[in-house]
Amino acid sequence: MEIHVDAADGFAVPKDTFVSIRIGDVQKQSRFGPAKTFRFPQQEDNSGLARIEVFHRVGHLTFGLNKLSPNNEKENMEIPVEMPGVSSLPIKLGLQSK
Known part of the structure; x- marks a missing residue:
């Protein structure tokens, strides 16, 4: 469909x-x-x-996958955003290989 x-x-x-x-x-x-x-x-x-x-889209971040640990250990990152009263969005990213 x-x-x-x-x-x-x-x-x-x-x-x-x-x-x-x-x-x-x-x-x-x-x-x-x-x-x-x-x-x-x-x-x-x-x-x-x-x-x-x-x-x-209010923001974006391009990053290398090699910045993430392959054992799902979370990495702190900040995404620059264009929003009233907010300049960045802090997040944690983890990578898990299957």
Whole structure:
């Protein structure tokens, strides 16, 4: 099953905007552009519900995976953000190899 998301005619998509669609337990997300197709497993019928969410990026951090310990030991990091009253978002990241 495919769901097509198109920006309305004449609408300029804001920079760093993302769209997410969820049907049942499957969620897909992508940058919001003029046209995007999301592919989902076929549903038995079309009477179910779907959810669409729109997100705007407020910050990002690019880091090397080698900064994370392979034994899931958490590393402190700060993501610079552009939000009123907040300059960064402190997080802990861990890596676990399977």
